[in-house]
Amino acid sequence: MQSSNQPVDLHIVGATDTNELICVVPAARAWFKASENFLKQIVLLLPISIIDSSSDGLNYIITNVDYGRISKLSIKKCIAYFEQFSTGREQEGLASLLRSPAISITDLCNIKCAYCYVEAPGVTKSNRKQVQFEGASSFIEAIAKAGSKTVQFFGGEPSTYSELPQLIEKARSEGLDVRISSNGISSRLRSPAYKAAVSDRNVHWRISLDSHIESKNDLHRGKGTYSSIMKNLEYLASADSYVSLKCVLSEGSLEDLEGYLDFAASFGFKVTYTIMFPVGDAKAKGMNASISEFDIVKELFSIGCRRPEIMPILNPSPFGFMLRSIFLRDALCVPRFTLYLHSDGNIYPMDSMIDEKYRVSKVNLNEENTPRDISSLVDLGKALRIQSESSLNGARCARCCVKPFCYVENSDSWEIPNIPSQKEFASCSSKRSAIKFLMLHEKDCKLLVRRMLPESSSRTVH
Structure with missing residues (x-):
């Protein structure tokens, strides 16, 4: 302030x-x-x-x-x-805290990605956890009553949770849109149990696919994963499901990025991405992306200027968010902190802050007879305090020249508990360069934003 x-x-x-x-x-x-x-x-x-x-x-x-x-x-x-x-971009607060609640329904995963940020392969069968169905249902009812419009399911791998179809049905019955972050491997997605969810356009399937080239995808995700994912992608496309593909970008990814976009567009899918960052298993194996946010923005800007018809599929991506926050009036922020129900039954501000000092739930939702209103479940005062101290309004971002336009979902924020709050993330310099670059190319970027937005949109480009 x-x-x-x-x-x-x-x-x-x-x-x-x-x-x-x-x-x-x-x-x-x-x-x-x-x-x-x-x-x-x-x-x-x-x-x-x-x-x-x-x-x-x-x-x-x-x-x-x-x-x-x-x-x-x-x-x-x-x-x-x-x-x-000002573009009037929203500031973080209670509205953003309630915007994208998430449930990590299970620690279990059915593949072993080389760079897994949560170190899933290190979770043994003896200490694996999954959220109890009744607790997840209480959480869903509470956030819906509090004004949330969506809920996200992830893990681990959500499709390994036997009651996922019932949880999706519960969320939809409460009026919530659903987002599911899945590795897209399981044949369960093609089973009758998932038929209603697959055909519902208010259920968003975010499928992880690192490359449209089989050998490159399987290099990090495991041999045979591409083939399994393709079966599900073809099925989801035939059912007219709402799908976005998410790739983890690393060294060599940029040369294939335009082909990846064409691949997604051929199915009618959206695209988002993150950058491989040395945390979890990637850190243990000495893996690094060798590319930066700035590198990606310059490449996507170049592709968009040459082929503006590709822009709509990039709307949910970090690149799309940067364009909206800089050039679109009243852009919504993407919250770094939310209400995150972990598989241990407690609620935290995000999935890298699984620690008692960050717990904001008043009860454990894996216990019986949990309350179904937000004030009884969550210490909102503590949650907002953590958000204020550690997010864009905190000491870490206080002197940043472009913080009002930052895409705050830093890949390296997984190490928040271990980094002094006043120290910048390793990715901050690259994000600043990317935002400055887009501002300097204002004329071209405004055209990209107009092509990115739905034709029915009446949003004002600033």
């Missing part, structure tokens, strides 16, 4: 070919282009502290400004002035 006796930070993050400066005012969640003369004039009228946050070495400095004469009221007026340039 902006201090009442400090000038408002205005960051210069780059310059266009026509020498316009790209300016970001985090306190107002705003960005705009301005001439050097404009800044020199406005700094005499408003309490601005100009910071060179570019990678171009602009060294832009304004001197001889007496900020000691600035009143508290003028700080508020200053922020209000810059809010006219």
Whole structure:
């Protein structure tokens, strides 16, 4: 939050070919282009502290400004002035906390990915857990009454949970859309038990497929996985299911990315992605992505400019989110923290914070007769406090010049408990470069956003 006796930070993050400066005012969640003369004039009228946050070495400095004469009221007026340039992106709070609740219904997984972030292969049969059906049902009822619109099921592998079809039915009966993160291996998806869920367009199947090339997918996910996944993808496509493919990008992925998009488009599927990060099994084996968020954004930008018809399938991806947060008015944030029911029966802010000090549930949902309202299940005050201290409003992000536009689902956030809250993630620098890059290519990006949105959308591109 902006201090009442400090000038408002205005960051210069780059310059266009026509020498316009790209300016970001985090306190107002705003960005705009301005001439050097404009800044020199406005700094005499408003309490601005100009910071060179570019990678171009602009060294832009304004001197001889007496900020000691600035009143508290003028700080508020200053922020209000810059809010006219804001896209109005949502700030994190209770609404975002309730937006995407998730249930890790089981620790069990039916494959052994080389880079598994939760180290699933290290979970022995003796300590594997799964959430009890009644507890999961209580959680679903509670979040629905509290205003949530969706719930996500993942694990482990959700399809190994015998009562998954019944949980999907329960969530849909409460009016919730359902998202299921699955490795897409199990033939159960083609069984009669799943028929209703597969044919329901309000059930979103997010299937993990690292490559449309069999040998490359099976390299990390295991021999034969591609063949099993393809059987289910063909079945889901024939049933007109709502499907997105999720790939874990690593070294060599970029050269195949356009082909992967074409593969997904041929089925009518969406695409999202994450980057392989050295945590869990990947860390133990010395695996790393060798690519960055910035590398991916530049590649997708290039593909989109050449082939804008491909943009709709990228809507749910990090690239799509960055475009929406920068260029679309009233964009919703993607919360780093949510209400996450773990297979141990407790609720935490996210799946990397499975620790007593982060537990926000008031009861264990694997016990009998659990309550079915959110205030009895969750310490919302504690959950919001953790969100405030550790997310975009926390010390870690306080001085970041582009935090209002950040895609906050950092791959390396799995190590949150082990990183001091004021220390940046390893991916932060790359994300900043990616966001600055998109701002510098404003004209092209606005066209990409318009092509990405559904034709029926009335959203305003900023």
